[in-house]
Amino acid sequence: MAASIVIEDLVVRHGELTAVDHLSLEVAEGGVMALLGPNGAGKTSTVETLEGLRAPSAGRVRVLGLDPISERSRLVADIGVMLQQGGVYPVMTPDQALRLFAAYYADPLDPADLLERLGLAEVAATPWRRLSGGEQQRLSLALALVGRPRVLFLDEPTAGVDVHGRATIREVIAEQASQGVTILLTTHEMAEAEAVADRVAIIHRGRLAVSGTMDELTSGGVRFGAPAGLDVADLSAALGATVIETVPGSYAIDADTSGSLVGDLAGWLASRGLSLSDLRSGASLEDAYRAVVGELALAEASVDRGLSGRPATSGRRRRR
Amino acid sequence: MKALLAQTRAEVTMTLRRGETLLLTLGIPLLLLVFFSEVRILPTPGIASVDLVTPGILALAIMSTSMVSLGIATGFERGYGVLERLGVTPLGRGRLLAAKMLAIVAIEVLQALCIVGVGLLLGWHPTGGLTGGLVAAAACLLGSVAFGGLGLAMAGRLRAEVNLAAANGLYLVLLLLGGMVVPLSSLPVGIRSVAEVLPAAALSSTLHEAIGPVSGYTGCWIVLVVWGLGAPLLAVATFRFRGD
Incomplete structure (x- = not known):
């Protein structure tokens, strides 16, 4: 057309x-x-x-x-x-x-x-x-x-x-x-x-x-809710798939839904005394939007770190 | 043609419904006409006040409508995004400006009828006959273009509120220096020299010469023509349809 x-x-x-x-x-x-x-x-x-x-x-x-x-x-x-x-x-x-x-x-x-x-x-x-x-x-x-x-x-x-x-x-x-x-x-x-x-x-x-x-x-991936600030690197290693925190308390797993994945996720959270909520496959448009914009922001921050030789947010952290 | 007529009708209707515009374009000129015709405070030995004042008030009315009313309304329309919005309809910018000009002419005809009517009732004796009337109409048209150009030049660059203040301020200055109520001959020589290169004095002088009892100053037509050409060119060169 x-x-x-x-x-x-x-x-x-x-x-x-x-x-x-x-x-x-x-x-x-x-x-x-x-x-x-x-x-x-x-x-x-x-x-x-x-x-x-x-x-x-x-x-x-x-x-x-x-x-x-x-x-x-x-x-x-x-x-x-x-x-x-x-x-x-x-x-x-x-x-x-x-x-x-x-x-x-x-x-x-x-x-x-x-x-x-x-x-x-x-x-x-x-x-x-x-x-x-x-x-x-x-x-x-x-x-x-x-x-x-x-x-x-x-x-x-x-x-x-x-x-x-x-x-x-x-x-x-x-x-x-x-x-x-x-x-x-x-x-x-x-x-x-x-x-x-x-x-x-x-x-x-x-x-x-x-x-x-x-x-x-909006297709693909698994979304879930959990307390903000999870150690996503450790969770990614445990699940064998990349996990990102799209917004505080909301997470996306770059993998298809499977019984073992859900079991591993629930087990990882339970071992830390954390609860799992809002588990679903696929993404809402809002999830997709936040993931895309969040990834771009992260990429820009990486570039900034590369250019300045230090974390882009370090100054702000020090002021706190 | 349907779009142009509809827009012109809308422009005239909106202008006549604005109370402050009616005050500026009809109320103040008629008030000044009656006051200065009936109260003999002007230095016009041998000349009836109304004969001197009426052509000047016609000039004031033209300035009020073409510069102040058009300029202020256009400034706010620009600020509200109306001009921008109309620019992406089949009306287009050209017909929008044409409609504004036609609306101004329509309102000025109404003003002229009122002022001439009241002037005649007060005993005005216009001079010049039919030729004088035609010359006066030409001067009014040229004055409209000059003042309209000035009004649009300000409206197209200044923020609406600043434009409002600037147009009213300029109106007051030109009213005092324009030979509309206070004769140019009453002004100190230095100030008069400045006044004579301004469009207000040029318009009032050409009108006095055409239909009044006194002659205009040398070069008043040249000054009016220069403003009639220059002010619209300035507006075209500087006007922005988008608000700030």
């Missing part, structure tokens, strides 16, 4: 800071990709470049085969954009804003239907500045949808939204995906990515750390 979004060796610099560092990605037509990464990883810079709001410092991006800046006028009718925040006249009501945006497009959706679908009918006459954060986000999504886009860019669509609002937004995203709309969304919500995306890309410090389908990222 043809790619609707193509990112080739993209570099985005903000002055001295390199926000995106030789990133390459593709999103197939009709695909839903979640772009994950810590704050400052380069997610928003990447999306803004695709939207034509920012010029690449190097590399190339294409959306529906078009350059977002030089061919902006041909592209904008086919994309829907949800900025991370703002983007609406504060004095406008949802009804006014949707009707205004609808006038920009040749064949828009019915604003009244969109207000109803996104649960905004009751606040249709309330100025944007008086809407709750969740209502503002839902209006922003409605504005992105009103032109019947073929490609949707959603920058943290559920940030600051309550549980009910999140469910509505996820349903609407799923509906768009089922209608063949290509979607690229950034999020910090792993559950959201798991719920709506078929592919995930994790970026870290502007570089692609890993990308793949949800199955590829």
Whole structure:
């Protein structure tokens, strides 16, 4: 299937800071990709470049085969954009804003239907500045949808939204995906990515750390919970497989589940008077994310140690 | 065309619904017009105050709308991410700016009707006939472009709150030095020399010359044309659609 979004060796610099560092990605037509990464990883810079709001410092991006800046006028009718925040006249009501945006497009959706679908009918006459954060986000999504886009860019669509609002937004995203709309969304919500995306890309410090389908990222391995700070080197030796502590109190074993592995693990913990909890095969997306980002952080720390000749955190430890 | 008309209508509606904008663009000019026409405190021997004041108040109204109202609103829209968001719709940046200009013209026509109407009620006798009216319209258009360029140049670079203060400060300075209420001839020579190269004095002088009882200073049209060309170019060169 043809790619609707193509990112080739993209570099985005903000002055001295390199926000995106030789990133390459593709999103197939009709695909839903979640772009994950810590704050400052380069997610928003990447999306803004695709939207034509920012010029690449190097590399190339294409959306529906078009350059977002030089061919902006041909592209904008086919994309829907949800900025991370703002983007609406504060004095406008949802009804006014949707009707205004609808006038920009040749064949828009019915604003009244969109207000109803996104649960905004009751606040249709309330100025944007008086809407709750969740209502503002839902209006922003409605504005992105009103032109019947073929490609949707959603920058943290559920940030600051309550549980009910999140469910509505996820349903609407799923509906768009089922209608063949290509979607690229950034999020910090792993559950959201798991719920709506078929592919995930994790970026870290502007570089692609890993990308793949949800199955590829979450299959394999064994996860378990135990008190924080286990001697993972000793446990790895005992199990004959690498064990890492992904976050304090959560561990991943790089091996398939087997009776002997579970028995060895339980025995190792029991011999130290420790309890085992939350044992499961496979990984959640959050586990996978933490493992990837954690490994990268460790690798960076190793490089720092190599460069400085001492542990990167030694100074901090001494201060304590 | 549908997008342009919808945006223009939205711009006009939003402008007229802002109470502070109405005060600035209609309330203050009409108040000054009535006050300085009825209270004879201006040094205008042999000339009815209203004849001198009305062209100047027209110039003030143009400055209020094109520079202050447009500039402040645009600055906040930039800060709220509205300009950035509209830039990725089929409306585009070009039609957004065109809609803003059309909205300004529409509001200025409304202002002119009100000011001319009140001026006539107060006994204003415009000079110059039809030709004078056409020349005054041309001056207003040129003044709009000049002040609009200044307003957008500030709105496109300054933080919204700083822009708000700067636009209001500049408004006050140009009101006092622009020959709109206080005649240029009343200013000390040094200050007058500076005032005469500013767009406010150039616009009020061209209007006085076209439809008022006194002549403009030498070169007022040249100054207005220079600002009418230079200020928009400055705005184009410096304007940023993204907020800070």
